[in-house]
Amino acid sequence: MTTSRARTARRLAALLRKEWPALTGGTVLLVLGAGLALVYPQGIRAIVDGAIAGADPHRLARVALWLGALAVLQGLAVAGRHVLFSLAGERGVRRIREQLYESLVSQEVAFFDGSRTGDLLSRLGADAASLQGLLAGQLSMTLRHAITAVGGVALLLVTSPRLTLVMLLVVPPVAIGAVIYGRKVRALARRYQDALADASHVAEESFSAIRTVRSFVAERSEAARYRRAIADAYAAARRRAWAAAGFMGGASTGVYAAAAAVLGYGGLLVARGALTPGALTAFLVYTLLVAMSFSSLAESWSDAMQALGAAEKVLALLDRIPAMPLEGGVRLVGCEGRIGYEGVRFAYPTRPDVEVLQGVDLEIAPGEVVALVGPSGSGKTTLGALLGRLYDPTAGRVLLDGHDLRALDPAWLRAQVGVVSQEPILFSASIEDNVRYGRPGASRAEVEAACRAAHAHGFVSAFPDGYATRVGERGQQLSGGQRQRIAIARAVLKDPRILLLDEATSALDAESEALVQDALAALMRGRTAIVIAHRLSTVAGADRVVVVDGGVVVEAGRHAALMAQGGVYRRLVERQLLRA
Numbered sequence: 001m002t003t004s005r006a007r008t009a010r011r012l013a014a015l016l017r018k019e020w021p022a023l024t025g026g027t028v029l030l031v032l033g034a035g036l037a038l039v040y041p042q043g044i045r046a047i048v049d050g051a052i053a054g055a056d057p058h059r060l061a062r063v064a065l066w067l068g069a070l071a072v073l074q075g076l077a078v079a080g081r082h083v084l085f086s087l088a089g090e091r092g093v094r095r096i097r098e099q100l101y102e103s104l105v106s107q108e109v110a111f112f113d114g115s116r117t118g119d120l121l122s123r124l125g126a127d128a129a130s131l132q133g134l135l136a137g138q139l140s141m142t143l144r145h146a147i148t149a150v151g152g153v154a155l156l157l158v159t160s161p162r163l164t165l166v167m168l169l170v171v172p173p174v175a176i177g178a179v180i181y182g183r184k185v186r187a188l189a190r191r192y193q194d195a196l197a198d199a200s201h202v203a204e205e206s207f208s209a210i211r212t213v214r215s216f217v218a219e220r221s222e223a224a225r226y227r228r229a230i231a232d233a234y235a236a237a238r239r240r241a242w243a244a245a246g247f248m249g250g251a252s253t254g255v256y257a258a259a260a261a262v263l264g265y266g267g268l269l270v271a272r273g274a275l276t277p278g279a280l281t282a283f284l285v286y287t288l289l290v291a292m293s294f295s296s297l298a299e300s301w302s303d304a305m306q307a308l309g310a311a312e313k314v315l316a317l318l319d320r321i322p323a324m325p326l327e328g329g330v331r332l333v334g335c336e337g338r339i340g341y342e343g344v345r346f347a348y349p350t351r352p353d354v355e356v357l358q359g360v361d362l363e364i365a366p367g368e369v370v371a372l373v374g375p376s377g378s379g380k381t382t383l384g385a386l387l388g389r390l391y392d393p394t395a396g397r398v399l400l401d402g403h404d405l406r407a408l409d410p411a412w413l414r415a416q417v418g419v420v421s422q423e424p425i426l427f428s429a430s431i432e433d434n435v436r437y438g439r440p441g442a443s444r445a446e447v448e449a450a451c452r453a454a455h456a457h458g459f460v461s462a463f464p465d466g467y468a469t470r471v472g473e474r475g476q477q478l479s480g481g482q483r484q485r486i487a488i489a490r491a492v493l494k495d496p497r498i499l500l501l502d503e504a505t506s507a508l509d510a511e512s513e514a515l516v517q518d519a520l521a522a523l524m525r526g527r528t529a530i531v532i533a534h535r536l537s538t539v540a541g542a543d544r545v546v547v548v549d550g551g552v553v554v555e556a557g558r559h560a561a562l563m564a565q566g567g568v569y570r571r572l573v574e575r576q577l578l579r580a
Contacts, residue, residue: 008308011315012131015096019088026084030140033077034147036070037289038155041282043067049278085140093132097124100318108324109390110349118201123317127310134307142304145297152290159283160275166265167287170258188243192236199229262287324392329409335416335497336401337528339364339387343396346382356382358551359396369529371542373572378548380532384500387530388417418496422503424487426475431460432467434475434486438494446493453519454489456482492523499529517541545569 016023046063104120156164206213206222213222262284269275275283339362346357357379364370372380385391386398389405398405405413418438426434435447442450447467451457459482463469475483491499501520521541533539540559547555547562547569555562555569562569 008312008315012308012311015099016088016092018095019092022084022088026081026088026140027143029077029081029084030144031147033074033081034144034151036074036077037148038151038286040067040070040074041155041285041289043070044285045276045278045282047278048281049276052277081140089132089134093128096131096314096318097128100124100128100314103318103320106326107320107322109385110323111320113348113350120317123314127314130307130310131314134304134311139304142297142300145293145300149290149293149297152286152293156283156286156290159279159286160266160269163262163266163269163275163280163283167258167262167290170261184243188236188240192233192240195229195233195236199226199233202226202229258287258291259284324389325410327409327411329412330403330407331409331412332401332403337366337416337497338399338401339498339528339530340399340402341383341386341396342399344383344386344393344398345395346379346386346391346393348391355394356551357386357393360548360551360553362546362553362556364528364530366528367526369524369531369541369543371531371533371539371545372548373533373539373545373569374548375572379551380548381502383548384419384502384530384532387498387500388419389413415494416497417500418491418494418498419500420484420487420491420502424475424483426471426478426483426486428471428473430465430468430470431463431486434471435467435489435493438490442493447489450489450493451486453492453523454485455519456485456489459485488519488523492519497527499524499527500532501529502532547572 043063043066047060047067050060050063101124104124153164153168156167202222202225206226213219263280266275266280266283270277270280341360341362344357344360345355347353347355356377360379360383362383372383374380382391386393386405389398389410392406400408400413400416427437431451432444432447435450436442439446444467448457451460451467460467460469469477471477471483471486475486478486531539531542539545542559544556545559545562546553547567549568555565555567557565563573
């Protein structure tokens with residue numbers, strides 16, 4: 001075992017400290033079961049020799065009864081061992097999954113930007129399942145095979161040293177060859193699983209974007225793409241099938257060849273009187289036990305090493321310290337809502353060479369409504385993300401009431417900011433649960449009041465299940481406008497000091513927009529608000545319009561004044577806002 005694998009094993013042992021009583025009990029039962037399995041061939045020997053020698057039938061029957069009792073005792077030991085190891089593994093992996101999820105969900109947003117969701121789910125799913133297999137099966141089976149192999153060889157030596165030498169010349173090479181070939185089969189099996197995972201990814205991608213597929217009439221091309229992926233998986237499966245056939249054929253040949261060698265030489269020893277028929281029978285049973293144990297021991301050890309490799313990935317995520325903590329820092333007694341950007345520069349961690357913000361200076365007074373406008377990619381949404389401290393600026397400072405956001409408690413800070421994004425995400429739960437997401441303890445009356453303020457109560461009440469209506473994955477069972485109004489109600493219920501509205505009315509028709517604008521106007525009253533918008537109806541009512549272009553603030557002022565200047569803002573109005 002390598003140093004890293006040994007270190008991983010020690011970490012797992014520490015994580016599973018609570019399961020040591022169960023694992024210890026399982027180990028005791030395992031040793032008992034393996035020991036009883038080694039005693040069984042001696043009973044066979046006694047029966048065979050006794051039958052040939054014409055022993056008393058009652059004596060043979062007693063031996064058979066003892067073997068039956070032995071089998072029952074061994075079965076109980078095996079069942080007890082399985083229960084103890086399995087439950088210990090399930091409980092241990094449950095705790096590891098809980099800790100892993102907590103660690104993952106605590107990581108900074110930049111971590112998720114650079115990670116694939118499928119990989120993270122694989123850590124929670126497949127890799128954690130590997131640990132369960134290690135604890136519940138591989139660990140106990142490795143120990144069992146080791147005991148059987150060592151004990152079997154010892155009893156073979158006692159039975160016939162010369163025949164044992166023949167067995168050791170034949171069985172271990174066959175077992176080692178089977179293990180080496182078995183690794184090749186497992187490698188091909190992994191390639192097949194990878195190819196199948198790629199095919200599943202194609203299917204998942206097309207299913208999740210089924211509306212886009214349908215609108216572009218791309219069903220046939222998606223089916224062809226899936227067909228190609230499945231063809232790759234089939235090719236890998238075909239190679240695996242041929243390799244597995246060779247493996248099974250070779251292993252079968254090796255086992256029977258070993259049995260033939262032992263029987264041939266053992267028969268010669270029986271003919272010479274150097275060995276009894278019963279001893280030869282017992283020896284053959286021991287040989288098969290040792291052969292299977294040698295092969296299974298190497299395979300179980302290899303599987304255990306693979307599971308430890310998966311554990312390394314899990315532990316690396318468990319140990320990862322978030323670059324941005326979830327809590328800890330200054331909590332202000334009150335929040336006025338004064339926002340400041342001082343020389344802010346920023347590049348996303350996944351694209352460090354592309355600077356989105358190139359030195360933004362901006363002051364927003366408490367209670368002021370500021371509209372951020374500018375071309376796509378100019379940095380408007382990024383300014384909002386920095387305010388919620390989803391990221392930290394690479395240079396400069398973002399301030400709240402004169403305090404650098406990095407000095408404030410992130411949990412307290414985010415409680416002061418309410419966000420309604422351009423594409424609001426709802427969870428696969430009821431409407432009531434989604435509205436209450438920011439305030440889990442809110443009453444039903446408060447939920448309804450928030451929905452009335454967002455002009456959502458009417459359509460929610462019209463559903464047969466009302467507020468208990470399930471919205472489906474990502475809220476797909478609601479229209480875009482309905483999702484947006486539920487998101488606004490969620491922000492209303494949170495009752496934040498600062499509002500960040502990123503295209504909050506973009507999915508609404510003109511009538512709904514007018515209603516929601518009234519609700520937002522009431523919601524923004526007395527609060528600091530940053531409104532990222534393209535629609536003139538949203539921008540014109542702001543206290544101040546700030547134009548961002550190329551990562552810097554190029555213009556700022558009232559709508560009418562900026563229109564009179566004839567600069568960037570006026571061109572945006574003429575080309576985009578009015579056309580929208």
